[in-house]
Amino acid sequence: MNKIVRHYPVHQLPADLRADLPVNGLVKIEFELEPESLKRRPIAHLVGSGPNVHGNEREVLDYIAELRADR
Numbered sequence: 001m002n003k004i005v006r007h008y009p010v011h012q013l014p015a016d017l018r019a020d021l022p023v024n025g026l027v028k029i030e031f032e033l034e035p036e037s038l039k040r041r042p043i044a045h046l047v048g049s050g051p052n053v054h055g056n057e058r059e060v061l062d063y064i065a066e067l068r069a070d071r
Contacts, residue, residue: 004031 010018010025021027054060 005029006031 006029008027008029010021010027011023013021013027055063
């Protein structure tokens with residue numbers, strides 16, 4: 001699995017990560033994905049997980065019917 005490594009100034013870290021570190025120090029930060037975040041999920045699990053930007057069901061069906069009538 002790939003790992004991202006960055007060298008980062010301590011003064012740019014969030015306050016909770018700066019605790020007990022020298023202000024002018026430099027830290028090495030390593031990023032690795034957690035194994036469970038790599039699991040594939042069926043797209044069906046995403047249905048309903050976000051806001052409906054297309055209107056309610058009736059509005060969507062009316063819009064589709066209108067598109068079909070233009071043919």
